[in-house]
Amino acid sequence: MKNQVFTLIVFLLSLFATQIQAQCPPGDVILSSEMDMKSFMMNYSNCQNINGDLIIGGSSSSSLSDITSLSPLSNIVSVSSRLVVRNNSLGLSSLDGLDMLTTIGGNMNLFNNDGMTSLSGLDALTSVGVNVTIDNNEELIDLAGLGALATIGAGMTITNNPSLTSLMGLENITEIRRFLTIASNNSLASMTGLDNLVTVGGNLDVRNNLNLTTFMGFESLVNVGGSFFIFGNFRLMTLDALSNLRDVCQNLQMFKNEELDDCVIPIMCHFTQDPNFDLFLMSNGTGCNTSAEIAAGVAAETVDCATAETEANFCNPLSTELVSLKASLQGRTAVLAWQTATETDNEGFEIQRSRDAITWTDISWKAGSGNSSELRFYDYTDVNIYRGVNYYRLKQVDFNGAFNYSNTVTVDNISDDVIDIYPNPAHDVLIVSGLDGRNIDEIIIHDLTGKEAIRLTDTNNVINVSNLSPGMYVVVIVAGFDEKFLKLMID
Secondary structure (H helix, E strand, O other): HHHHHHHHHHHHHHHHOOOOOOOOOOOOOOEEOOHHHHHHHHHHHOOOOEEEOOOEEEOOOOEEEOOOOHHHHHHOOOOOEEEEEEEEEOOOOOOOOOOOOEEEEOOOEEEEEEEOOOOOOOOOOOOOOOOEEEEEOOOOOOOOOOOOOOOOOOOEEEEEOOOOOOOOOOOOOOEEEOOOEOOOOOOOOOOOOOOOOEEEOOOOEEOOOOOOOOOOOOOOOEEEOEEEEEOOOOOOOOOOOOOOEEEEEOOOEOOOOOOOOOOOOHHHHHHHHHHOOOEEEOOOOOOOOOOHHHHHHHOOOOOOOHHHHOOOOOOOOOOEEEEEEEEEEOOEEEEEEEEEEEEEEEEEEEEEEOOOOOOEEEEEEEEEEEOOOOOOOOEEEEEOOOOEEEEEEEEEOOOOOOOOEEEEEEEOOOOOOOEEEEEOOOOEEEEOOOOOOOOOOEEEEOOOOOOEEEEEEEEOEEEOOOOOOOOOEEEEEEOOHHHHHHHEEEE
16 A cells, blocks of 8 residues: 555656756757847747757858857757857857857867957857867957867867967867867967867877967977978977977978977987988978988987987887777667777776766776787677767776777767666566666666565666566656656566
């Protein structure tokens, strides 16, 4: 009787409980005019989470929008895919109105905004899942509105912004996982703003910045995972700010930096003495135009080359060669698949997941093959994925405790699934979906007479039901503020 009363009470509470959800239009949101903005304000004023792209502006550079304010977007907190602000006229001078936006799951593209002088309005943005592109914004002076941005999932491109005098606003960025390109910003005099950048995972390309005189701002840069290109910076005079650079994994190319005559930094010991390293030089100032000139400068200033060689260890080959890591959405699950070409002392892989590519959680472990010279295949299915963008990476661990991280891959779960169960009918295992990555606070399964068969608290979403007799059951699930009553058939 008590069980029946309890079930009835919980059921009645669930009927009368209300959840306030900010409604957003389904899929991509495209706002091409001031009229579109007013319509959005009228119909979706409380919209918080865009499940798709948010595109603001005209369709081409010859069809500029008349948008002057982004205030109708003032409640938006996240965009699951791309944020694109493009082809806006002189009336849009900033991004004020996006002040609540914290997360972008895909790319952020800001281009062809003729009147934009500032990125203010993005002050709460902490994470961009893939690439950041800032291109051809004629009046943009600095990047100060990006002061909270700490994570870029892939690469960053800052190009063709003729009024850009500073990179101030990028101080929270310590790592760019793939590429960084800074090119054709003719008022840019230094790298100030990137003062805390330590690692660029791929190519670093600094070219055709006509007033760049120094790399000041790169003092914390230690590692470049690809090649380092320094091209056509005609007023660049010194590499002194790169004194902490320890390793470049591919090659260094310096062309047409006509006033560059000071290249004496410790890593040049490695560049000029290692026969396996490719150093390409042409049309630079005297002292930086040949390998011999640079080596002579290093010798003259008694640079500690022994220490420099020891510290050039970032590019050492990994003990396990990961060929590929892929992730795909399959039904209500995310499936990860990866391959290794070789393995040396590989104990295994921690599988990690994140909502924002900043805070990571270990969700599973997959044992490695120890030592192998053959192609090995691995996979994992995540049955409790987040709504929106799910970030995944592998932490490959050796038997001696050494470890390396893989690249990051994403799965975009655009579904607004409520809590549900499957398979239904079930036999051995029941999976609860729609939990948005949460554990279950409490799950109760009882038969139609009210007799309790299973009660679990603080459990994951995979439930063993192999001991239940065939028949019909009622499942009560409590997770956070969500309560759900579902019918279950056991066959």
